[in-house]
Structures are given as C-alpha cells and as structure tokens.
Amino acid sequence: MALSADESGRLAGLLTSHVDQVTQRWTEVVAGQLRGRLSQAELRHQVQELHRALVDALGKGLTDLAAEEGTELRAVLAEVSRGQARQGFSAAETATGVFALKDALLSVMEADQSAGTLRDYVAFGTLVDQMGLFTFESYVRTRESLIADQAEQLLELSTPVVKLWEGVVAVPLVGTLDSARAQVVMERLLQTLVDTGSPYAIIDITGVPAVDTQVAQHILKTVVAARLMGADCIISGIRPQIAQTIVALGIEFGDIATKASLADALRHVLRLTGVETGRRQSRREA
Amino acid sequence: MTSGVDLSRPQAQTVGSDEDVVRVRQLVRTVAVAVKLSLVDQTKVVTAASELARNTLVYGGGGTVEVAAVDNGRRPGISIVFADSGPGIADLELALTDGYTTGGGLGLGLSGARRLVDEFDIQTAPGQGTRITITKWSR
Ligand SMILES: Nc1ncnc2c1ncn2[C@@H]1O[C@H](COP(=O)(O)OP(=O)(O)O)[C@@H](O)[C@H]1O
Ligand SMILES: [Mg+2]
Numbered sequence: 001m002a003l004s005a006d007e008s009g010r011l012a013g014l015l016t017s018h019v020d021q022v023t024q025r026w027t028e029v030v031a032g033q034l035r036g037r038l039s040q041a042e043l044r045h046q047v048q049e050l051h052r053a054l055v056d057a058l059g060k061g062l063t064d065l066a067a068e069e070g071t072e073l074r075a076v077l078a079e080v081s082r083g084q085a086r087q088g089f090s091a092a093e094t095a096t097g098v099f100a101l102k103d104a105l106l107s108v109m110e111a112d113q114s115a116g117t118l119r120d121y122v123a124f125g126t127l128v129d130q131m132g133l134f135t136f137e138s139y140v141r142t143r144e145s146l147i148a149d150q151a152e153q154l155l156e157l158s159t160p161v162v163k164l165w166e167g168v169v170a171v172p173l174v175g176t177l178d179s180a181r182a183q184v185v186m187e188r189l190l191q192t193l194v195d196t197g198s199p200y201a202i203i204d205i206t207g208v209p210a211v212d213t214q215v216a217q218h219i220l221k222t223v224v225a226a227r228l229m230g231a232d233c234i235i236s237g238i239r240p241q242i243a244q245t246i247v248a249l250g251i252e253f254g255d256i257a258t259k260a261s262l263a264d265a266l267r268h269v270l271r272l273t274g275v276e277t278g279r280r281q282s283r284r285e286a
Numbered sequence: 287m288t289s290g291v292d293l294s295r296p297q298a299q300t301v302g303s304d305e306d307v308v309r310v311r312q313l314v315r316t317v318a319v320a321v322k323l324s325l326v327d328q329t330k331v332v333t334a335a336s337e338l339a340r341n342t343l344v345y346g347g348g349g350t351v352e353v354a355a356v357d358n359g360r361r362p363g364i365s366i367v368f369a370d371s372g373p374g375i376a377d378l379e380l381a382l383t384d385g386y387t388t389g390g391g392l393g394l395g396l397s398g399a400r401r402l403v404d405e406f407d408i409q410t411a412p413g414q415g416t417r418i419t420i421t422k423w424s425r
Contacts, residue, residue, distance in 0.1 A: 178308075180304075209315075210333045210336055212395075216392065217391065244326050245326075245330050249333065249398035249401070
C-alpha cells in the first residue's frame with residue numbers, strides 16, 4: 001500500500017483546495033523539461049486530466065495505484081504515455097512528467113504549512129512514484145508494439161529483381177504479395193528477362209510468411225508469363241511448413257521446378273546449363 | 287497493434303480492405319503463437335484465415351473477424367469467426383468443391399481452409415450472409 005486511508009483523504013483535500021497552484025506548478029516543471037516540444041495548451045490539458053483522475057481516484061479511497069479504485073487513473077496515465085511514446089518523447093521525459101507532481105506538491109506544502117506534514121509529503125511521494133513507474137511501463141509497451149509494427153511494414157516493402165548469374169535472374173519475394181505488388185513484381189521480372197536475355201528466373205519465397213491461394217495464383221501467372229517469353233522459372237525457398245500448407249490447400253505447381261533453398265535452385269539451373277554446355281562442346285568435338 | 291494482444295477476450299478486426307486481410311493474418315499469427323501452436327500449425331491456421339478473410343472481403347462485401355484463444359480442458363487452441371452479411375452461399379456443397387470459383391480464383395479457399403483446421407463450421411443461406419467458425423488445437 002502506498003498510502004493510508006487518512007493520507008489518501010488528505011492528499012485529495014490538498015489537491016482540491018490548491019488545485020490552481022498544483023496544476024500551475026506541475027505544468028511549469030514539465031514545460032521546463034520538454035522545452036516547448038508539447039504546446040502549452042496540450043500540456044495544461046494533460047496535467048488537468050491527470051489531476052482530475054487522481055482526485056477522482058482518491059475520492060474513491062485509493063491507497064494503492066494497482067487497486068480497483070485506480071482503474072481510471074491508470075487508463076489516463078497509459079493514454080498519456082502512449083501519446084508521448086508515439087510523439088517520440090523519451091521514456092525518462094514521459095515518466096518525469098508524472099514525477100513533476102512531487103515538485104508541485106512540495107512548493108504548495110512549503111507555502112502552506114497547514115496543507116500537510118513532512119510525513120504526508122513522503123507518503124504522497126510513494127503514490128507518485130507508483131504512477132511514474134506505471135507510466136514508464138506503459139511507455140515501454142507502446143514502443144515495443146510500435147517497433148513490431150514498423151518491422152511488419154518493412155516486410156511489406158517491394159523487392160528488386162537481381163541478376164544472380166549469367167543467364168539467371170532472381171526475385172526474392174519478401175512480405176505480403178497482394179495483387180498490386182504481384183503486378184509490380186511480375187512486370188519487373190519480365191522486363192529484367194528482356195533486358196538481360198536470361199533464360200532462367202528463380203522466384204524465391206523464403207520471405208513470404210504465408211502462401212495462400214491468391215499468392216499461389218500470382219506466382220503461377222508470373223511463371224506462365226515468363227514461359228511465354230521463353231524463360232523457365234524455378235520456385236525456391238519453400239520451407240517445410242509452407243510445403244505442408246500448400247499440399248493441404250490442394251495447390252498444384254504442376255511441372256514447375258521447386259527447390260527448398262535459393263542455393264538449391266541456382267545449383268539446379270547451373271546443372272541444366274552445364275549439361276547444355278557439355279552437349280554443345282561434344283557437338284563441336286564431333 | 288500486433289504485440290500485446292489481450293488473450294483473455296476475443297479480438298475483433300473489421301475486414302473492408304486488403305490491408306485488413308493482412309491485419310487479420312497478423313492477429314491470427316500472434317494468438318496462434320501465444321497458444322503455443324507448432325510452426326506448421328501456425329502457418330496452416332494463418333493461411334486458412336487468409337483465405338476466409340479474403341472471401342469475407344471479396345464475396346461477402348466485407349465483414350468482421352473475431353479471434354479468440356480457447357481451451358477445451360485438455361488443450362489450448364485458437365478459434366476464429368468470419369462473419370459477413372453478403373449474399374450467402376446457395377449451394378454449399380458446390381462452393382466446397384475443389385476448384386469451384388465464381389470469382390476467377392483457384393477455387394481452393396473454402397475447401398482448402400477446411401482441410402487446414404481441426405474444426406470447420408459454416409452457416410450460410412441466400413440473402414442471410416455467411417458465418418464461418420474455425421478452430422485449431424495445439425498438439
Ligand atoms: N463469404 C462468402 N459469401 C458468398 N460467397 C462465398 C463466400 N465465400 C466463398 N463464396 C463462394 O464460394 C466460392 C469458392 O470459394 P473459394 O473456395 O474461396 O474459391 P475462390 O475464392 O478462389 O473463388 C467462391 O467463388 C464464392 O462463389
Ligand atoms: Mg477464396
């Protein structure tokens with residue numbers, strides 16, 4: 001427990017009777033730390049919102065932030081730290097926004113000795129500490145999910161067509177292959193086949209998290225288009241879980257060569273071209 | 287948001303665009319990992335969800351998907367409901383036939399999704415929309 005019931009009541013009283021001084025000083029301290037990166041109006045609104053939630057919670061008899069009475073207050077704290085995490089404030093800046101309440105309480109209690117004792121101040125401080133730590137945790141959770149979201153978005157970026165070997169181009173597909181991207185990939189691949197005169201294309205799906213029927217259909221169409229241009233396609237990077245899923249779905253790749261890895265696919269192509277070179281040589285010898 | 291999913295209650299996702307289908311996949315993946323499905327089973331249920339969510343979008347005219355962590359007392363699992371108020375399916379047997387499509391697809395979405403999961407329940411009628419529930423248990 002952070003506070004006794006009496007202390008909780010006295011803190012509520014102090015916050016209500018000195019509402020202007022507390023929010024004023026609180027806002028000043030935070031503004032000094034953030035140096036104008038949050039507008040004065042936004043900041044004042046945030047402080048008033050926290051002040052209100054804290055007074056409400058104390059009014060319900062809050063003695064510990066983790067308790068039932070603290071639900072609303074925790075929601076407001078989480079909202080504030082989510083907002084700051086998204087706006088790029090540091091974890092320390094976000095938490096000190098809450099810790100600044102201590103400065104505000106101190107200046108009010110110094111100016112008005114009847115507002116509470118030193119013992120009260122220390123007790124109030126432990127509740128503020130709980131609030132600060134909670135803010136810190138919410139901040140970290142928000143940042144973690146932001147990072148996860150960005151990683152997903154990176155995966156969705158389109159991928160280039162590369163010349164892997166003389167006569168062999170490769171398209172490493174990464175992320176989601178929706179219709180729009182599939183179209184871009186197919187066009188680039190066909191253009192590269194023309195530009196390089198390559199007879200072989202390897203479509204690598206190592207980076208595709210799930211091959212559903214739409215992805216499969218896009219790949220099949222690309223293979224057919226490449227064939228019409230005289231190029232043979234090999235599909236590589238079929239991981240075991242993808243292979244099992246494709247089989248269960250009932251997708252058939254027909255006579256299209258498939259390989260487990262890009263290296264296997266390249267080896268396969270080189271063997272094919274090696275055989276042809278061999279044949280040509282023997283013809284010359286004959 | 288993909289991480290920090292609250293497993294204690296079902297997570298809802300509206301399906302109104304291609305991006306939403308991607309979101310459904312990501313949500314299903316997160317819950318499938320959380321209930322400890324194997325990598326193969328994660329991939330299967332994510333793929334089934336991708337098929338059914340796309341059907342919700344394309345044929346159902348959009349709808350909602352609800353993903354829940356479940357437990358049958360012996361094993362944890364993932365249960366997903368796809369609901370739309372589109373035209374419904376008149377001939378279910380035909381729609382569940384491999385290769386049958388009215389939209390120029392591969393016609394393997396419904397039938398394939400059924401093979402990818404442990405439980406598959408479908409409620410549909412012309413003009414009544416379509417509601418599909420799938421479940422995959424961890425082994
Ligand atoms: N939610 C739905 N509402 C109405 N019709 C549907 C729905 N889902 C599937 N269908 C019908 O079932 C057919 C088969 O679906 P599916 O196996 O996914 O193949 P595909 O998506 O390739 O057409 C669809 O072409 C469509 O006519
Ligand atoms: Mg389909």
